[in-house]
Amino acid sequence: MLRVRNLRCGYGSLHVIRGLSLHVDAGEIVALIGANGAGKTSLLKALVGLIPPVGGEIRIDGRDATGEPPWRAIANGVALVPEGRQIFADMTVMENLEVGGYRNPDRALPIADVLERFPRLRERAAQLAGTLSGGEQQMLALGRALAARPRLVLLDEPSMGLAPLMVQEVFRTIRALKEQGVTVFLVEQNAVAALQVADRAYVLETGEVILEGEAADLLRNPEVKRAYLGKGYKEVWE
């Protein structure tokens, strides 16, 4: 589905992603975890073309999509749920979903699906998106992406700033997406929650993948903790 080889990108001369390779197969939930500043958000931005790559390649369904402009990503079946949700606060919930289905002439159908999946959004369809609670906004951001009927959803920190109950709700939704055949690539700081929902995972540190494997194995791997807490971790605890 998604295959990234030796990707390098960044802002000006600062390379945030340094030769990163990973792949996501159809039907999988793959998590990318790592500490603040590891380059998680930058990677997602690069995957949809919001940051131009300096080197390497991005293949979607075997087709080279490196360097394509961001608005092409949807056409390739890839939808990003951006960090911090970024819903359109001054538009109604319904209008947000309509923008989500912007490239999809048959958007009425996926929008109906989204409203089915998130009854809260149906109740608030006519309300301005800015008046929703944090959790509802995350549902809307997800619903907006789903209105494009993507095959691969990129989720950037969906649990950020949410109450624990809402976090559970978000991860339940991710699992439900998988059952419907949507592939999910999940970027999270909340490593435990992400590894519990994912099939496989990558651990990112300063722009490089330092660990990869089955999510269940990584959950038990002490190296994962070290990636989060820094190199001094062992000495401090032993």
Place this chain on the structure above:
Amino acid sequence: MRPRPLVPVLAAALAVVALQVAVTAAGREYYLTQTIMAAYYAVVALGLCLVMGYAGQISLGHAAFFSLGGYTSAVLTTADLTPLARSGWGGPLLRLHLLQARAGLYGGETIGANPWAAFGGALLLTFAVALLVGYPALRLKGHYLAMATLGFGLIVYRLLLGTNLTGAADGITGVPPWRLGFGLEISGDGAQRIANYYVAWGLVLFTILLLTHIVHSRAGRAFRALHGGETAANSMGINTAAYKLRAFVLSALLAAAAGSMLTHYSGGIGPSEASAMKSVRYVALVAAGGMANLWGVLVVSATLNFLSLRGCFGSYDDALFGALLIAIVSLAPEGPLQPLTAQGRRLWSRLAGHRVMTTPEGPAP
């Protein structure tokens, strides 16, 4: 789906008629002159409203597009094109009515461009220039875009001032009337004042109809999404760069059309129309009208321009618009009407939300 804007446009049309009837009945038809000019300036402000309020970009070069339209019409219709008419091209051009004869300054006849053809030329030129300026400039953001468009405006101003073809500091006078047919013409002729009033306000209503249609369509959602967050809009598959360029070019064309028509109405145009202060004035009017509020921009710009043209602000004219912009940016950056309308919309959306929420469950037992 939001309500189509036909009702408010019809109401506005009635108001336009009522104003004319009232002014005529009061025997003060000379007020219509400034009302006509204010209408053309309002078209520029409305176009800029699409760029600033909806696409979220700023242009400090709209006076340049206005003068581009006006000057193209003025140059083409006043230039002595007799040599061209006598050349091999003359026959077909005359037969297509692209050229027309008019009374010369010293008797006899000279041949100039037909105002329709000049108008077409003005729009074509503006289209090309707006694309050329907009394509690189709209890749910039915030004050860089403002600076780029300001620079473009200054270049046009200096070029107009320094070129003999455009009459240098004197501008161009003696622009012939533009015969629209049915005995109507765009000209400063007193007998045509009421007709011109309707032509000018017809253009305003057409503009607002066009823009409200755009704003409420799929493209309008794209514009508002773009304003709401470029990253998110981009990842929804909206080609934000293309939309920004389209808004910019369309508003430049509206400015040029207004400039061209106003030039025929006043019979001439001067370089001050292209000055940076004029561009600042358009920006101030859009800000004062509430940015993404076409009707607000229309009312504010028609009123303030009318008062300004009547000389109500005396020598503080430019200062007033500058001060207005500063006051709005520092006190109410989203426009003076915004806090009110936002509260209203929020309240309404809460009510609407609640109403939808209670219906499926039925009334509580």
